[in-house]
Amino acid sequence: MAKKNIVVVGAGFAGVYATKKLAKHFKKNPDVEITLIDRHSYFTYMTELHEVATERVEPEHIQYDLQRLFSRRKNVRLVTDTVKNIDKDKQTVITENGSYQYDQLLISLGGESNDFGTPGVKEFGYELWSFEQAMALRAHLAEIIRRGAAELDPAKRKAMLTLTVCGSGFTGSELIGELIEYRDVLARDNKLDPNEITLQLVEAAPTIINMLNRTQAGKAEKYMTKHGVDIMTNSMITEVCEDHVNLKGQDPIQTYTLIWTAGVRANSVVKNFGIETNPRGGRLMANEFMQAKDCDNIFLAGDSTSYQEPGQPRPVPQIVQGAEETAATAVQGIIKNIDNTDKEIKPFHGAYQASVDSIGSKYAVAQVLDNWNVSGFIAVMLKHAINWLYYVQIFSGYYLFQYFMHEFFRTRNRRNVFRGWTSRMGNVLWSVPLRFFYGAMWLWDCWTKVQGSESWFTDKLRLPFSWIQVAATSGASEAATKATSGASEAASSAAKATKGVFSLSYMYGKDPLMVFEKSPHWFEAVTKVFIPNMQMALFFQKFMTCVEIIIALCIFFGLFSWLANAITIGLVVVFCLSGMFYWVNIWMVFVALALMNGSGRTFGLDYWVVPWMQKHFGHWWYGNVSSHYDAVKTR
Numbered sequence: 001m002a003k004k005n006i007v008v009v010g011a012g013f014a015g016v017y018a019t020k021k022l023a024k025h026f027k028k029n030p031d032v033e034i035t036l037i038d039r040h041s042y043f044t045y046m047t048e049l050h051e052v053a054t055e056r057v058e059p060e061h062i063q064y065d066l067q068r069l070f071s072r073r074k075n076v077r078l079v080t081d082t083v084k085n086i087d088k089d090k091q092t093v094i095t096e097n098g099s100y101q102y103d104q105l106l107i108s109l110g111g112e113s114n115d116f117g118t119p120g121v122k123e124f125g126y127e128l129w130s131f132e133q134a135m136a137l138r139a140h141l142a143e144i145i146r147r148g149a150a151e152l153d154p155a156k157r158k159a160m161l162t163l164t165v166c167g168s169g170f171t172g173s174e175l176i177g178e179l180i181e182y183r184d185v186l187a188r189d190n191k192l193d194p195n196e197i198t199l200q201l202v203e204a205a206p207t208i209i210n211m212l213n214r215t216q217a218g219k220a221e222k223y224m225t226k227h228g229v230d231i232m233t234n235s236m237i238t239e240v241c242e243d244h245v246n247l248k249g250q251d252p253i254q255t256y257t258l259i260w261t262a263g264v265r266a267n268s269v270v271k272n273f274g275i276e277t278n279p280r281g282g283r284l285m286a287n288e289f290m291q292a293k294d295c296d297n298i299f300l301a302g303d304s305t306s307y308q309e310p311g312q313p314r315p316v317p318q319i320v321q322g323a324e325e326t327a328a329t330a331v332q333g334i335i336k337n338i339d340n341t342d343k344e345i346k347p348f349h350g351a352y353q354a355s356v357d358s359i360g361s362k363y364a365v366a367q368v369l370d371n372w373n374v375s376g377f378i379a380v381m382l383k384h385a386i387n388w389l390y391y392v393q394i395f396s397g398y399y400l401f402q403y404f405m406h407e408f409f410r411t412r413n414r415r416n417v418f419r420g421w422t423s424r425m426g427n428v429l430w431s432v433p434l435r436f437f438y439g440a441m442w443l444w445d446c447w448t449k450v451q452g453s454e455s456w457f458t459d460k461l462r463l464p465f466s467w468i469q470v471a472a473t474s475g476a477s478e479a480a481t482k483a484t485s486g487a488s489e490a491a492s493s494a495a496k497a498t499k500g501v502f503s504l505s506y507m508y509g510k511d512p513l514m515v516f517e518k519s520p521h522w523f524e525a526v527t528k529v530f531i532p533n534m535q536m537a538l539f540f541q542k543f544m545t546c547v548e549i550i551i552a553l554c555i556f557f558g559l560f561s562w563l564a565n566a567i568t569i570g571l572v573v574v575f576c577l578s579g580m581f582y583w584v585n586i587w588m589v590f591v592a593l594a595l596m597n598g599s600g601r602t603f604g605l606d607y608w609v610v611p612w613m614q615k616h617f618g619h620w621w622y623g624n625v626s627s628h629y630d631a632v633k634t635r
């Protein structure tokens, strides 16, 4: 059977989602190949563009390498190329450097900023609908504030220190929220009073954030005003010039920074495709199965698609949920065409669970299921949860981990929802002495177990497994038992007399208190299953000692230090539950936690081993990541 080619153009939210689903469905069908074409070698996590533009996150944090995303899917070919056109008759996608034949095509080329023909936006304004635009804005913001801080002419200085955002939709309001926080960073770096930097939000409508209900929009507005944003409603920008912006019927704004977020339209390349577009926004018109008109094998998804459900006032919104849901419908159609089944496919139905508008890293407002309004910390966490869900949907543990790192644990300037409390940027050198001490302590503990009369390597049971000790002694003569019973009673009454005392440091003259005097029943029952007899128990005690020695050496020499310390926490828990651990030693848990900070990366073997593993295992698992993919090389 001839190979069937599915070509997906645009590896954004819709394209990646669809390719993942298609690759999974056809993974056992060698006759189907999926080609994913994008102008970048990475998927741009668009919803964080404003965070990159304002230096909350680094550029690489929103560039998700496509090879990493699809390395486990051998039926996906990656192509880095710019799509120029499609030839419907020849069923071919034409790119800058070649052409790709398709049997089924999915067009998900996204959107771009719409300036509605306003003069000067392209020449003097800044936009925020691509990675390149975010980087250009980032460079400009740093540069203009640096120049403004050095400027002595008061009028010019003020214009340079005025940052104006046009449009109060999601992009505009989220950007102004980031600018609120970035203002302090820019002011500090340029030795300015933050109040010298003016933030303006300009909106043509009488109200702002009009995609949310008035209660939520009002809360966001209050937050912005409280943080010094100058909100100008009923203000329509008519022209953008290098050092000012003209408004309809109002005085011009003196600024060198106009960021245009007032509209979004379909990627302009789609107008070449010979597919019907809607007049407003140039989006490709889809039917309820996300097919282009009169083209059964051309499917549409994401921001470049327009479909208006019956009874809805507007087409599918240009948001991530819209992109995924349209992609999900398109995927069903492609599968049906390839599998040639009669299976009914469900027509598109948009169900948008939540709209969250984050105003910086610490505040957000949200509308959930159209019924609930949430704001502040919960809304911020809701936005994070939506992002986590996305990584689950595209099966990417790697980027989920990276997200946690850059949004919570490695943020600069306290710019996260926990106000920087969760962020580590310190030097792990300080923990090296502690690591040596902790490793040495474990080694010392092991030393007492491998030699001398207390050795755990003899055939004498050292572990307090009552069921084994009882079994071992039950065969002994009753006489011996009787002879010793008096002595043991005396010993036990002596033990009662020296009852353990709770303390977290050693109290002179007192016996320390056990965390558990005796194993809890449930733990004993579990242990009995794994260690039912003396033979197993002796093996286990020797095995555990070997494990301890390995862990101790790893900690001391800084090898796999995160894992080794995590295991010591596990061991402490087991020792506690076995009735073998004193409260005074509980500090070991906290030391192990502290040493999970990458303490082996300085003066430890992890300095060499971790990068080596990242390189070799990363390569083995993800293949060759590259700045450019082409179909032949990745085939």
Ligand SMILES: Cc1cc2nc3c(=O)[nH]c(=O)nc-3n(C[C@H](O)[C@H](O)[C@H](O)COP(=O)(O)OP(=O)(O)OC[C@H]3O[C@@H](n4cnc5c(N)ncnc54)[C@H](O)[C@@H]3O)c2cc1C
Residues within 6 Å of the ligand: 009, 010, 011, 012, 013, 014, 015, 037, 038, 039, 040, 042, 043, 044, 046, 047, 048, 049, 050, 081, 082, 083, 084, 108, 109, 110, 111, 128, 129, 130, 170, 171, 174, 267, 269, 301, 302, 303, 304, 318, 319, 320, 321, 323, 356
């Ligand atoms: C700053 C910002 C914040 C946002 N915040 C939110 C939010 O909080 N919640 C939300 O739901 N939505 C948000 N959005 C909107 C959301 O990002 C989009 O709706 C979503 O990205 C649309 O997905 P898509 O797959 O259609 O397009 P995209 O994700 O834009 O993907 C299009 C892909 O096509 C590629 N491409 C384009 N042209 C070509 C070409 N000629 N050849 C080859 N490849 C090409 C691009 O490189 C890109 O990878 C935000 C958008 C921005 C800009």
